[in-house]
Amino acid sequence: MAIFSVYVVNKAGGLIYQYDNYVPRAEVEKTFSFPLDLVLKIHDEKVVVSFGQRDGIRVGHAVLSINGVDVNGKLFAIGSQLSPEVGSSGIEMLETDMFKLHCFQTLTGIKFIVLADPRQSGVDGLLRKIYEIYSDFALKNPFYSLEMPIRCELFDQNLKSALEIAEKAGTFGPGS
Amino acid sequence: MSRQSNRTTDSKKMNSELFTLTYGALVTQLCKDYENDEEVNKQLDKMGYNIGVRLIEDFLARSSVGRCHDFRETADVIAKVAFKMYLGITPSVTNWSPAGDEFSLILESNPLVDFVELPDNHSTLVYSNLLCGVLRGALEMVQMAVDVRFAQDTLRGDNVTEIRMKFIKRIEENLPVGDE
Numbered sequence: 001m002a003i004f005s006v007y008v009v010n011k012a013g014g015l016i017y018q019y020d021n022y023v024p025r026a027e028v029e030k031t032f033s034f035p036l037d038l039v040l041k042i043h044d045e046k047v048v049v050s051f052g053q054r055d056g057i058r059v060g061h062a063v064l065s066i067n068g069v070d071v072n073g074k075l076f077a078i079g080s081q082l083s084p085e086v087g088s089s090g091i092e093m094l095e096t097d098m099f100k101l102h103c104f105q106t107l108t109g110i111k112f113i114v115l116a117d118p119r120q121s122g123v124d125g126l127l128r129k130i131y132e133i134y135s136d137f138a139l140k141n142p143f144y145s146l147e148m149p150i151r152c153e154l155f156d157q158n159l160k161s162a163l164e165i166a167e168k169a170g171t172f173g174p175g176s
Numbered sequence: 177m178s179r180q181s182n183r184t185t186d187s188k189k190m191n192s193e194l195f196t197l198t199y200g201a202l203v204t205q206l207c208k209d210y211e212n213d214e215e216v217n218k219q220l221d222k223m224g225y226n227i228g229v230r231l232i233e234d235f236l237a238r239s240s241v242g243r244c245h246d247f248r249e250t251a252d253v254i255a256k257v258a259f260k261m262y263l264g265i266t267p268s269v270t271n272w273s274p275a276g277d278e279f280s281l282i283l284e285s286n287p288l289v290d291f292v293e294l295p296d297n298h299s300t301l302v303y304s305n306l307l308c309g310v311l312r313g314a315l316e317m318v319q320m321a322v323d324v325r326f327a328q329d330t331l332r333g334d335n336v337t338e339i340r341m342k343f344i345k346r347i348e349e350n351l352p353v354g355d356e
Binding site: 106107108110128131132134135136139140146 | 229230232233234236237238242243317318
């Protein structure tokens with residue numbers, strides 16, 4: 001699978017949605033809905049473990065696991081301070097030999113993060129598509145409260161189809 | 177604007193009269209429930225706010241506007257892009273204050289009030305107050321605190337409908353990291 005994971009982070013830095021494409025274990029896959037205090041610990045450990053397999057990203061993700069709620073908020077803040085450019089707007093892309101992390105931050109502070117195969121193209125378009133899917137199936141659902149974990153069936157389904165389309169269209173691996 | 181293929185791609189057009197009827201049913205029910213115009217105005221504003229905070233993401237996802245650099249740009253985007261996209265009308269932007277922090281949107285027509293007449297016992301009702309809430313909620317999500325109110329209303333005898341928007345301040349605490 002060329003797209004490994006999708007994460008959505010709210011303004012406060014809390015993870016409100018996670019989808020792992022490469023891990024077929026059912027119990028890990030859809031654990032994206034928690035209250036923000038207790039279960040987050042376990043969730044953080046899981047994130048660390050999955051990222052522990054990749055080198056070169058340790059520093060950033062150690063911060064992710066320490067700071068409970070301010071998860072990606074901190075990563076972003078550090079990212080913009082680490083940037084050699086003045087006035088950086090945070091992490092847009094992080095590349096390692098195992099994967100590329102793409103991030104899109106909206107003007108309203110929501111962050112969409114996609115982990116994909118380094119050869120996967122068209123991730124920018126995919127991020128915009130995920131933003132549209134979020135604005136449709138999460139926000140237009142009146143029973144979904146803003147900033148809370150996303151538990152909308154339609155959002156899941158549409159996200160998965162968007163990922164499938166992106167994978168078919170984008171990757172230039174052998175045999176495609 | 178493209179939609180998912182699992183939706184009916186052609187009929188984004190809904191009968192606008194159904195929309196007017198729906199809004200009218202909403203307002204009259206609120207009037208029955210609260211029996212007080214001021215309270216109804218407040219509720220409409222709250223409901224509008226809830227719509228605005230969600231609508232802004234849809235707007236940003238579908239239009240390709242970036243961050244506005246000043247309030248004038250914001251005014252233009254609201255009038256020419258947002259109103260056109262959602263209500264099919266393009267209000268004009270006028271009456272800028274000398275400090276550039278306040279302006280008016282003049283609406284020649286208002287789809288919410290087609291066929292509506294305000295009775296005498298509801299003279300203080302701001303029928304379209306939902307719009308004020310929507311604008312306030314949407315701008316708050318892009319870190320702008322604004323005050324929005326109706327300065328003129330055709331339902332109350334004025335010639336045009338005028339929405340007055342005043343910039344209060346930038347909301348700093350929730351600013352996405354890296355924005356200045």
